[in-house]
Amino acid sequence: MAAILFLFSSTSLAQDLKKVDFEAPAADACAFENLTLPKDLRVYAAGAYSGRRLGYALDESGHEATRFDITVNSPSQSVALLLGAYEPSVWNISWSKGTRIVAVMISGYHHQAVVGLEESVPVLKSSYDNPGPCGYFYVSGAQSGSVNPIxxxxxxxxxxxxFPGYSDGTILVGDSLSIDSELLTSPWSGQAAIDSAVAKGLLRPATPADTEAWALLTTARSRPGLDKAYVVLAPFTYPSGLSGADPATFFILRNVPRPSGNPGQSAVYDFNSLTCSGPRCVR
Known part of the structure; x- marks a missing residue:
């Protein structure tokens, strides 16, 4: 019964700490593999001690995650980015039409994550908490001097x-923008889109209490797994990319509308109808 009360308590849900784990793989050497540097390359560094506070965790440091919104405007020259913050941070990237981003390194003291880039753009991650071969830096006061060796x-x-940032996390990198500038960003799909929904409070990671509540209400013989499992808290659209090796598990709370879109091969446990749909359902 305690599990059921936990599941349907909006107060408990609002107080849940939302944990996001976007992964950019750590490299074996301080280098971008097979990257040909253009002759017109401009190297820009951006960041701050922290960005806009998000109210959820990104790592095990116990520090609140922050967000940076980076807009890159350099239509006449190719750009490489060095992005760094002390606090665990998500870097959301957009760019102006004609701007070419050739490579990005994210760094800091705590965990860092990047979203919005085209899949073809290589990313290196190397921080104090997630050590990599490049060492770590963040762009803040005296620490900015460490970016040149890297x-x-x-x-x-x-x-x-x-380009230093401030508490709102918004940083324009490169040239100034006109009011009518067209900005581009890559749509998030699969796990990145799910992580974004967690950050917005539309989803939260499922817990053992959720699977226990499902088992109690449905007399299911087995409990659903918690790997890539999320509770739907508000109107939500399933992102693309939930088929093949990347399906997820969704629990739809009572009185929450069923998400729109295609769940792919994900399992969808609906507390409104007490039914599960999808090939990964546990009966």
């Missing part, structure tokens, strides 16, 4: 310009 390793040149 820039020389990765791009054979120093940083051309540093």
């Amino acid at each position: 820039a020389r390793k990765l791009f054979q040149q120093p940083v051309n310009q540093i």
